[in-house]
Amino acid sequence: MLSHDILHDRLEQLNAIGISLSCENHIDKLMETILIAAKHLVNADAGTLYLVKEGALYFEIVITESLGIAMGGTTGHPTNLPPVMLRHTDGTPNLNNVVACAVNKDITINIEDAYTAEGYDFSGTKRFDASVGYRSKSFLTVPMKNHEREIIGVLQLINAKDEHGELSYFDEDSQSMAESLASQAAIALTNRRLIHQLEELFESFINLINLAIDDKSPYTGGHCQRVPALTIMIAEAVNNANYGSMAGFTMDNRDRYELKIAGLLHDCGKITTPVHVVDKATKLQTIFDRIHLIDARFEVLKRDAEIDFLRGKCTETEWETRQAQIESDRTFLRHANTGGEFMPDSACDRVKAIAQQSWLSPDGIISPFLSAEEIENLSIAKGTLTSAERQIINHHIEVTIEMLESLPWPKHLKNVAEFAGGHHERMDGKGYPRGLTKNQMSIQARIMGIADVFEALTARDRPYKDGMKISQSLTILARMAKDQHIDVDLFEIFVKEKVWKNYAELFLGPSQIDEVDEEKLLRIATGKD
Numbered sequence: 001m002l003s004h005d006i007l008h009d010r011l012e013q014l015n016a017i018g019i020s021l022s023c024e025n026h027i028d029k030l031m032e033t034i035l036i037a038a039k040h041l042v043n044a045d046a047g048t049l050y051l052v053k054e055g056a057l058y059f060e061i062v063i064t065e066s067l068g069i070a071m072g073g074t075t076g077h078p079t080n081l082p083p084v085m086l087r088h089t090d091g092t093p094n095l096n097n098v099v100a101c102a103v104n105k106d107i108t109i110n111i112e113d114a115y116t117a118e119g120y121d122f123s124g125t126k127r128f129d130a131s132v133g134y135r136s137k138s139f140l141t142v143p144m145k146n147h148e149r150e151i152i153g154v155l156q157l158i159n160a161k162d163e164h165g166e167l168s169y170f171d172e173d174s175q176s177m178a179e180s181l182a183s184q185a186a187i188a189l190t191n192r193r194l195i196h197q198l199e200e201l202f203e204s205f206i207n208l209i210n211l212a213i214d215d216k217s218p219y220t221g222g223h224c225q226r227v228p229a230l231t232i233m234i235a236e237a238v239n240n241a242n243y244g245s246m247a248g249f250t251m252d253n254r255d256r257y258e259l260k261i262a263g264l265l266h267d268c269g270k271i272t273t274p275v276h277v278v279d280k281a282t283k284l285q286t287i288f289d290r291i292h293l294i295d296a297r298f299e300v301l302k303r304d305a306e307i308d309f310l311r312g313k314c315t316e317t318e319w320e321t322r323q324a325q326i327e328s329d330r331t332f333l334r335h336a337n338t339g340g341e342f343m344p345d346s347a348c349d350r351v352k353a354i355a356q357q358s359w360l361s362p363d364g365i366i367s368p369f370l371s372a373e374e375i376e377n378l379s380i381a382k383g384t385l386t387s388a389e390r391q392i393i394n395h396h397i398e399v400t401i402e403m404l405e406s407l408p409w410p411k412h413l414k415n416v417a418e419f420a421g422g423h424h425e426r427m428d429g430k431g432y433p434r435g436l437t438k439n440q441m442s443i444q445a446r447i448m449g450i451a452d453v454f455e456a457l458t459a460r461d462r463p464y465k466d467g468m469k470i471s472q473s474l475t476i477l478a479r480m481a482k483d484q485h486i487d488v489d490l491f492e493i494f495v496k497e498k499v500w501k502n503y504a505e506l507f508l509g510p511s512q513i514d515e516v517d518e519e520k521l522l523r524i525a526t527g528k529d
């Protein structure tokens with residue numbers, strides 16, 4: 001029997017271990033903590049923690065202190081040991097192996113000396129001993145049962161040592177302590193697994209939302225995956241940078257997870273955006289691209305010009321000039337319809353001039369060549385969306401915020417709505433939907449703003465443009481930093497830490513990756529170029 005003082009100390013250890021287990025979030029670290037604590041509690045030289053999976057016991061952590069062996073857990077050394085099957089090939093329970101027997105019979109097995117014990121196969125243990133010069137003697141094998149009394153694993157301790165460090169056996173008090181620890185450990189491990197499963201379910205549900213958006217439009221589905229990845233890449237760079245105004249920014253694993261979730265949900269409001277707006281590949285596209293209707297009108301103009309020539313109403317030179325002008329106008333409108341980064345005022349004026357022509361429709365009605373709606377669409381200065389359609393698109397961020405703020409977030413995810421809802425704000429307060437300034441936004445929200453813009457500039461799956469080259473995209477970002485659209489300090493880290501390069505290697509095509517003048521970019525961003 002243990003003395004009163006030793007027993008008291010072990011009870012204190014057991015309480016401390018229980019508190020420690022309840023605080024550990026990392027499963028591998030948790031299992032490692034369980035085994036190390038058990039070894040110390042009963043003064044064992046070695047131990048193994050097994051988990052039950054698919055009808056077998058898998059080695060998760062293996063430690064033999066006197067031999068310097070440590071495998072599994074956070075050691076970086078995989079166990080690489082074959083699992084112990086709970087049943088033989090004929091379906092009968094495996095009672096020859098001590099750990100399998102402990103599970104199959106739901107009992108603690110306490111063996112004083114493996115070399116003299118009967119009923120168990122220790123041939124593998126003896127071969128190991130012979131190969132390394134070890135002597136495996138006492139074994140304490142304890143099933144780990146969760147709150148539903150299901151065995152989820154086995155805690156096996158080897159070679160108890162007395163107060164002089166000599167090999168001994170596991171007495172009743174040690175067995176009782178180990179059983180108590182195994183029970184606490186099983187509950188802690190089950191709870192951690194449950195939390196992990198809930199997190200997986202939560203992320204799967206988020207991915208389901210993004211899948212629904214992707215199903216509506218392939219042009220936003222990729223965006224919903226790339227922006228979170230780039231957001232984390234930028235955040236890690238900021239976390240590692242020790243210069244500038246961001247030097248004090250740090251993240252732990254919970255911060256990373258919160259930002260990851262915000263990134264995955266940053267465009268969830270797009271699930272309400274009409275498909276015909278999201279997928280508007282050209283300025284005239286609705287259910288179909290109306291440029292084909294305009295093509296038909298040009299054919300009518302060409303027909304009428306030819307009729308005038310044949311009837312002697314114009315000369316051949318005038319007819320040829322008219323035909324050339326019609327083809328020139330048709331080519332111009334086709335190009336204008338594709339959208340782009342900028343349409344000059346002179347091009348808009350030409351659209352209006354073409355619209356002033358008239359044409360004779362098949363039903364004999366003389367109409368303006370372009371309707372007011374067609375003029376508005378073809379005169380869009382940037383992209384393919386009218387101001388009304390852009391309002392519809394922009395509304396997605398309001399829906400995103402509304403959706404996210406309505407959820408009962410736990411403490412460690414309480415900032416998700418703010419992070420995700422700020423990626424269209426600007427540093428000068430001219431963004432949307434709330435017109436926040438830099439000082440009113442978290443660093444994470446500002447990071448997501450850069451990720452959102454850079455992904456959009458370089459994306460290769462947009463219907464209205466090709467993915468830009470890196471140098472062009474970064475130049476646009478630099479100008480946006482200068483104009484206080486994005487955070488200039490974050491842009492500096494984005495450039496200096498080569499986040500753009502790491503992202504390009506993962507997501508961009510070879511033709512998009514070109515030479516980048518980092519110093520020039522930083523001069524543009526700070527207004528020195």
